[in-house]
Amino acid sequence: MALIVQKYGGSSVATAERIKAVAQRVARVHDRGDQIVVVVSAMGDTTDDLIKLAGQITKQPHPREMDILLSTGELVTSTLLALALGDTGYKAISLSGAQAGIKTNGDYRKARIVKVETKRILEELEEGQIVIVAGFQGITDDMDVTTLGRGGSDTSAVALAAALSAKVCERLTDTDGIYSADPRIVPEAKRLEEIGYEEMLELATYGNKVMQPRAIELAELYNIPIRVASSFNDNPGTLIHGGVSMEVRNKVRNVAYDMDVAKITVVGIPDKPGIAASIFVPLAKAGISIDTIVQNASINKITDLTFTVTKDQMNDVMKVMKPIAKKIGAREIVGDANLGKVSIIGTGMQNTPGFAAKMFATLSENGINIELISTSEIRITCIIEESKVKEAVRALHHAFEVEV
Amino acid sequence: MALIVQKYGGSSVATAERIKAVAQRVARVHDRGDQIVVVVSAMGDTTDDLIKLAGQITKQPHPREMDILLSTGELVTSTLLALALGDTGYKAISLSGAQAGIKTNGDYRKARIVKVETKRILEELEEGQIVIVAGFQGITDDMDVTTLGRGGSDTSAVALAAALSAKVCERLTDTDGIYSADPRIVPEAKRLEEIGYEEMLELATYGNKVMQPRAIELAELYNIPIRVASSFNDNPGTLIHGGVSMEVRNKVRNVAYDMDVAKITVVGIPDKPGIAASIFVPLAKAGISIDTIVQNASINKITDLTFTVTKDQMNDVMKVMKPIAKKIGAREIVGDANLGKVSIIGTGMQNTPGFAAKMFATLSENGINIELISTSEIRITCIIEESKVKEAVRALHHAFEVEV
Numbered sequence: 096m097a098l099i100v101q102k103y104g105g106s107s108v109a110t111a112e113r114i115k116a117v118a119q120r121v122a123r124v125h126d127r128g129d130q131i132v133v134v135v136s137a138m139g140d141t142t143d144d145l146i147k148l149a150g151q152i153t154k155q156p157h158p159r160e161m162d163i164l165l166s167t168g169e170l171v172t173s174t175l176l177a178l179a180l181g182d183t184g185y186k187a188i189s190l191s192g193a194q195a196g197i198k199t200n201g202d203y204r205k206a207r208i209v210k211v212e213t214k215r216i217l218e219e220l221e222e223g224q225i226v227i228v229a230g231f232q233g234i235t236d237d238m239d240v241t242t243l244g245r246g247g248s249d250t251s252a253v254a255l256a257a258a259l260s261a262k263v264c265e266r267l268t269d270t271d272g273i274y275s276a277d278p279r280i281v282p283e284a285k286r287l288e289e290i291g292y293e294e295m296l297e298l299a300t301y302g303n304k305v306m307q308p309r310a311i312e313l314a315e316l317y318n319i320p321i322r323v324a325s326s327f328n329d330n331p332g333t334l335i336h337g338g339v340s341m342e343v344r345n346k347v348r349n350v351a352y353d354m355d356v357a358k359i360t361v362v363g364i365p366d367k368p369g370i371a372a373s374i375f376v377p378l379a380k381a382g383i384s385i386d387t388i389v390q391n392a393s394i395n396k397i398t399d400l401t402f403t404v405t406k407d408q409m410n411d412v413m414k415v416m417k418p419i420a421k422k423i424g425a426r427e428i429v430g431d432a433n434l435g436k437v438s439i440i441g442t443g444m445q446n447t448p449g450f451a452a453k454m455f456a457t458l459s460e461n462g463i464n465i466e467l468i469s470t471s472e473i474r475i476t477c478i479i480e481e482s483k484v485k486e487a488v489r490a491l492h493h494a495f496e497v498e499v
Numbered sequence: 500m501a502l503i504v505q506k507y508g509g510s511s512v513a514t515a516e517r518i519k520a521v522a523q524r525v526a527r528v529h530d531r532g533d534q535i536v537v538v539v540s541a542m543g544d545t546t547d548d549l550i551k552l553a554g555q556i557t558k559q560p561h562p563r564e565m566d567i568l569l570s571t572g573e574l575v576t577s578t579l580l581a582l583a584l585g586d587t588g589y590k591a592i593s594l595s596g597a598q599a600g601i602k603t604n605g606d607y608r609k610a611r612i613v614k615v616e617t618k619r620i621l622e623e624l625e626e627g628q629i630v631i632v633a634g635f636q637g638i639t640d641d642m643d644v645t646t647l648g649r650g651g652s653d654t655s656a657v658a659l660a661a662a663l664s665a666k667v668c669e670r671l672t673d674t675d676g677i678y679s680a681d682p683r684i685v686p687e688a689k690r691l692e693e694i695g696y697e698e699m700l701e702l703a704t705y706g707n708k709v710m711q712p713r714a715i716e717l718a719e720l721y722n723i724p725i726r727v728a729s730s731f732n733d734n735p736g737t738l739i740h741g742g743v744s745m746e747v748r749n750k751v752r753n754v755a756y757d758m759d760v761a762k763i764t765v766v767g768i769p770d771k772p773g774i775a776a777s778i779f780v781p782l783a784k785a786g787i788s789i790d791t792i793v794q795n796a797s798i799n800k801i802t803d804l805t806f807t808v809t810k811d812q813m814n815d816v817m818k819v820m821k822p823i824a825k826k827i828g829a830r831e832i833v834g835d836a837n838l839g840k841v842s843i844i845g846t847g848m849q850n851t852p853g854f855a856a857k858m859f860a861t862l863s864e865n866g867i868n869i870e871l872i873s874t875s876e877i878r879i880t881c882i883i884e885e886s887k888v889k890e891a892v893r894a895l896h897h898a899f900e901v902e903v
Contacts, residue, residue, distance in 0.1 A: 111555035145575070151515035152579050153586035160585070160593055164578040167571035171549070174568040175556050181564070182557035189564055194642055215642075238598055 097262040098220070099124055102134040102230065102252035104268035107326035108172050109139035117326060118179035120267075121225060125185060130220050132259065134230040134252040135176055137168025158203030162232075162242045166192070169229035169248070177227050187225040190215065192232035192240070197251060199233035199241045206233055206241035208250065211258035228255060246307035253310045257317035264319050267326035270305060272333035273298070275497040276350040280485045284492065287348060289334045294348055294440055297474040301438040302351025311335065347441040347450065347495040352488050354481055356386070356434040357409040358466060359416065360401040363426030366393040373423055374400065374416070381415045383408050387469040387478070401467060403478060406432050434466060435484035438476040439491055450495075451475050457494040463487050501666040502624070503528055506538040506634065506656035508672035511730035512576050513543035521730060522583035524671075525629060529589060534624050536663065538634040538656040539580055541572025562607030566636075566646045570596070573633035573652070581631050591629040594619065596636035596644070601655060603637035603645045610637055610645035612654065615662035632659060650711035657714045661721035668723050671730035674709060676737035677702070679901040680754040684889045688896065691752065693738045698752055698844055701878040705842040706755025715739065751854065751899040752845040756892050758885055760790070760838040761813040762870060763820065764805040767830030770797040777827055778804065778820070785819045787812050791873040791882070805871060807882060810836050838870060839888035842880040843895055855879050861898040867891050 101121065108114050117133075124131045145164050149156045173189035180187035196212030219226050230248025233241050243250050249266065256264035273295070276284040290298070292315035299308045305323065314321050314335065324332025364370055371390070378385060386403040404412055409432050420428050444450045454475055458465060463486065467478040479487055505525065512518050521537075528535045540546075549568050553560045577593035584591035600616030623630050634652025637645050647654050653670065660668035677699070680688040694702070696719035703712045709727065718725050719741065728736025768774055775794070782789060790807040808816055813836050824832050848854045858879055862869060867890065871882040883891060 111552060114556060148515065148575075149579065149582055152518060152582045155586070156582050157585045160578040160581045163574055163593060163595070164582075167574050170567055170571050171552075174564040175553065177564045178553055178556045178560050178568075181561045182559070189567060191567070191644075240595075 096128050096130060098130045098132070098259055099263060099265060100132045100134065100252055100256040100259065100261045101265045101267060102248060103136065103326055104248070104266075105136040105139055105141070106269040107267055108135055108176070111175070114138075114172070114175050115179050118176060118183060118185075120326065121176070121180065122183060122185055125225055132216060132220070132226045132228060132255055132261070133176065134228050134248055134255060135169060135172040136230050136248045137165075138172050138175075141168040141171070159239060162203045162206075163240045165242050166229070166232040166240045169231050173227045173229040177225075180225055180227075185225055186223055187227060188219050189227040189229065190219075191229050192251070193234035193238070195226075195228040195255070197228075197233035197254065199235060199243070201235045201237070201239065201241065203241055205244040206235075208233060208243070208254045211254055213258050216255070216259065244307070244309075246310070249307045249310035250313060253313045253317075253319055253321065256319045257313065261319065263322055264314065265322045265324065266306065267324055268305070269325060269327065270323070271325045271328070271330055272323050273303065273305065273335070273349070275348065276488055276492045277303075277352065280352070280488050281350070281492045284497075286330075287333045288331070289336060290348060291442055292335060292337055293473055294442055295335045297438070297440045297471060298349050298351055301436070301440070301474060301476055302353045303349075346443045347439045347491075347497055348443075349440045350488050350492045350495070350497060351438045351440060352435060352484050354435045354484060355405045356403050356436050356478055356481075357406045357412075357430065357432040358401060358403050358434050358478065359409075359412055360399055360429045360431075361416070361420060361425045362399050362429060363397055364400060365424050366396050366398040370423060371400070374419060377415055377419055378412065381411060383412055383415065387467055387476070389467055389469075403434070403467065431466075433481045434478055435481040436476050436478045437484055437487045437491065438474050439495060440474045442473045444473055444475070453494060454491060457490050458487060461486060461490045463490075500532055500534060502534045502536070502663055503667060503669065504536045504538065504656055504660040504663065504665045505669045505671060506652060507540065507730055508652070508670075509540040509543055509545070510673040511671055512539055512580070515579070518542075518576070518579050519583050522580060522587060522589075524730065525580070525584065526587060526589055529629055536620060536624070536630045536632060536659055536665070537580065538632050538652055538659060539573060539576040540634050540652045541569075542576050542579075545572040545575070563643060566607045566610075567644045569646050570633070570636040570644050573635050577631045577633040581629075584629055584631075589629055590627050591631060592623050593631040593633065594623075595633050596655070597638035597642070599630075599632040599659070601632075601637035601658065603639060603647070605639045605641070605643065605645065607645055609648040610639075612637060612647070612658045615658055617662050620659070620663065648711070648713075650714070653711045653714035654717060657717045657721075657723055657725065660723045661717065665723065667726055668718065669726045669728065670710065671728055672709070673729060673731065674727070675729045675732075675734055676727050677707065677709065677739070677753070679752065680892055680896045681707075681756065684756075684892050685754070685896045688901075691737045692735070693740065694752060695846055696739060696741055697877055698846055699739045701842070701844045701875060702753050702755055705840070705844065705878060705880055706757050707753075750845050751843045751848065751895075751901050753843070754892050754895045754899070754901060755842045755844060756839060756888050758839045758888060759809045760807050760840050760882055760885075761810045761816075761834065761836040762805060762807050762838050762882065763813075763816055764803055764833045765820070765824060765829045766803050766833060767801055768804060769828050770800050770802040774827060775804070778823060781819055781823055782816065785815060787816055787819065791871055791880075793871055793873075807838070807871065835870075837885045838882055839885040840880050840882045841888055841891040841895065842878050843899060844878045846877045848877055848879070857898060858895065861894050862891055865890060865894045867894075
């Protein structure tokens with residue numbers, strides 16, 4: 096008998112019919128003799144609808160109130176799934192984040208899990224119950240409801256799997272697994288049978304929005320394998336785990352992309368100590384999250400500094416930067432919101448030269464200009480014109496013969 | 500400085516716009532220097548919509564799961580009202596039933612409040628917060644969410660008013676107060692300025708569905724005045740309290756009616772000890788709630804027994820009764836689902852003869868046949884043909900010169 100944690104995303108539980116289908120899937124796990132804890136998201140667009148409703152009331156919602164409001168979406172799904180299981184004769188009980196013992200700090204809208212008190216869940220499992228937990232939510236020591244940020248149900252599921260020493264955390268949505276590239280752009284892209292935590296983390300951060308990076312970090316920390324699969328079929332999906340076999344390591348595993356890049360260049364800054372801080376401290380205070388930063392080599396003690404943000408932050412950056420540019424004596428600020436990024440990811444690159452050269456050559460051969468470059472040990476990212484991103488993904492997927 | 504509890508019903512908070520209007524009304528109480536605790540129902544038809552959603556999943560929903568599901572409706576309203584108050588610069592905090600300390604027994608769907616732990620509410624009031632409590636819900640000692648039954652938000656409000664020793668519990672809905680009869684049927688019906696707890700209790704039980712009888716009992720027990728008024732205007736409404744002035748006591752205060760009556764007669768039963776038990780014990784076990792019971796005088800040791808239920812229970816009653824009738828040797832069972840009841844209510848009737856006679860005469864003069872009669876100290880109820888109910892209400896309102 097093993098303990099399995101399954102997590103179902105919003106599209107998998109969007110209607111009463113789909114919830115009944117999920118119940119059948121959950122029941123199969125129970126039938127084969129395993130214990131099961133199910134984590135659910137809110138039905139379909141419920142969370143967005145609740146945000147819209149709050150938007151009709153106020154433009155600046157109080158985070159504490161928003162968290163209680165948003166937490167109701169997952170409560171609805173978890174009770175409906177418990178009812179569906181009960182209807183087919185299974186013993187099932189729904190637990191809110193609070194009842195499931197998911198304790199968080201008081202950082203509303205993006206709370207971090209402090210610990211999971213598993214007593215109640217273990218008691219219910221002991222009694223033969225299928226346990227359904229409302230994802231995305233927790234509770235503070237003061238009994239105030241918190242939410243874990245967008246995609247937080249993934250984190251709920253992995254945290255529960257870790258706390259319960261589950262055999263595997265199955266993440267079931269409307270996607271079939273992790274692909275070597277977006278199949279909508281690269282028709283020959285293939286589903287990966289397995290992928291390492293680090294690669295998946297780069298992938299989640301640099302393109303594929305399928306999973307919250309926090310959830311992957313947590314899984315790696317506690318060595319919990321995650322199976323990403325579709326809730327609509329029985330395909331095996333992709334296993335994210337630490338023991339990826341040697342043979343597949345020495346390769347590019349994935350070509351990722353992200354259309355949401357804006358670039359800001361501060362031109363002609365006197366190059367002296369403290370310049371970077373005088374730019375980035377005010378931006379951080381304004382809540383702007385910086386992605387890549389590049390500083391050019393200085394010529395005659397004058398330099399340029401370039402950084403990227405998501406497109407929706409472009410205006411805020413410009414507003415914050417105007418007075419700063421004046422103060423530090425920069426010549427001008429140039430913004431470009433028509434950018435995207437393309438990344439190649441694979442642990443194989445770590446000790447093998449030539450990947451970067453091949454990437455740059457491939458882009459060049461296709462007439463694609465590189466605006467910025469950033470790298471990690473297992474990833475190379477180029478920022479390019481947004482309109483060239485899809486072409487770049489296809490060219491790189493072909494050039495590196497990404498196979499699985 | 501006084502402490503006021505206000506309760507807003509579903510139609511008063513049905514839309515974002517109405518919630519904003521309620522926020523303004525609540526703010527006015529705060530502005531005049533009073534402390535305020537607000538209890539809210541779910542928005543509009545939310546509760547019915549959730550019940551429908553569960554109905555798509557199962558015909559026999561587990562009560563525990565239903566209670567969590569239904570409790571989400573009030574959580575949504577309470578957070579939205581807190582957001583609306585926050586938006587206009589007021590300090591407001593929403594509390595779930597659990598956070599507000601409303602402890603109940605574990606009788607799902609119709610839980611009883613065991614106690615209210617007021618610590619958190621008092622702390623928040625102390626900090627100058629307007630406290631918004633999600634109505635209709637509580638929590639057991641095992642941290643399981645319960646609901647208080649239909650209209651349970653009234654009970655939440657009165658229980659909080661009692662526990663906090665509030666000056667008054669204001670119950671704000673889309674009705675202007677308590678009337679001497681339904682104004683849709685009797686155009687000359689007048690709003691009562693005040694009404695005693697006992698009269699209101701009879702009225703709530705025998706017709707006017709405006710308020711849960713439990714809430715009125717609770718208010719009487721703790722001597723909490725309830726003001727029933729409209730949330731859409733500033734009319735004074737009706738004050739339900741214990742100190743109704745002597746002058747208005749000696750009268751019929753209200754003509755109530757209820758269209759939802761079915762009558763079952765068990766004909767030709769051998770009249771021997773234990774017959775009543777052998778009928779009503781199985782009905783109680785089947786969860787059927789009996790209203791009036793009348794047993795005819797026995798002739799030749801043969802008697803008839805008649806009782807009434809709500810119309811939706813008629814079929815269940817017939818099913819349960821068939822084998823029992825056979826067993827006790829009854830001749831037949833006759834059901835009639837086309838009935839209603841009309842009641843006159845007033846503490847004045849207690850010590851004054853002639854009310855019953857006048858009621859029967861009035862119905863007779865209007866050609867209305869009486870099927871059954873039941874009385875309390877301050878109420879006389881006649882069960883009559885459903886199609887004659889409205890006519891009866893008008894005739895009785897006129898005959899007793901019900902005025903206020």
